Amino acid sequence: MPAKKKSVSKKELSQLALELIAGRFRALSEPMRLRLLNLLMGGEKTVGQLVDATSSSQANVSKHLSVLREAGMIAMRKEGLSSFCFIADPIVNELCEMMCSRLREEMESKAQAFDAGI
Amino acid sequence: MPAKKKSVSKKELSQLALELIAGRFRALSEPMRLRLLNLLMGGEKTVGQLVDATSSSQANVSKHLSVLREAGMIAMRKEGLSSFCFIADPIVNELCEMMCSRLREEMESKAQAFDAGI
């Protein structure tokens, strides 16, 4: 047994772990990036297609894509003039689905409470 | 074929939905808030206990708690002078577990690649 392991009280995360986790959540904290991911859920797309689909500037899309890439959520593949983007981490779908259905639940329960209160 | 109906292909999220989802992820995008949630996973705590545990200022902790509260992730319960905080949305545990284990996987695969490359 290798000495004592600074009993990290089982579930307390280190500062590094907290920062890494926070960084990944931060990548998902902008509507524009979520929209890009949402589009990519339908299959890989070129940067140009994403620009058209979002009606945003090419530079802006490119920057958001690089944030997502650095967070490991998407990856790129070059083909001729174009760069194809695709979701590289399956966790993206799961996370968004979870958040989405949770929000739906919440809103429905609020709607019920609202109706009941009339 | 009707002109341009912007066929909202089934899974495209509305701007409102995107903003709501982004807002919830944003609440999870700060190490300090994750740390507070991490502490609360061990059971409810008073604001003062959280201040002590984090060695941060009372004002700062209080502000982060209100962000988490507005995002619906925690709730408060008053008892005498103290306010007890507790996790109000079970999704918090799931999301953090997922992110955490995903990061672990990633780092391990990187470590393997590193070892293999020596």
Add this chain to the structure above:
DNA sequence: GGATAATGCAACTATATCGTCATATAACGA
């Protein structure tokens, strides 16, 4: 080689957020 198209990159502005200090509110006890 030269023109054009797709993408990436740097500098800038405007806005948002973190953390701190000082102060306000609220509950309890004397």
Add this chain to the structure above:
DNA sequence: TCGTTATATGACGATATAGTTGCATTATCC
């Protein structure tokens, strides 16, 4: 009532981030 304790809130400076503009780079076609 007054004073103490626990928490919330408002103002402020420092930093970070989104989006724009302009330019650089790379690949394709002539």
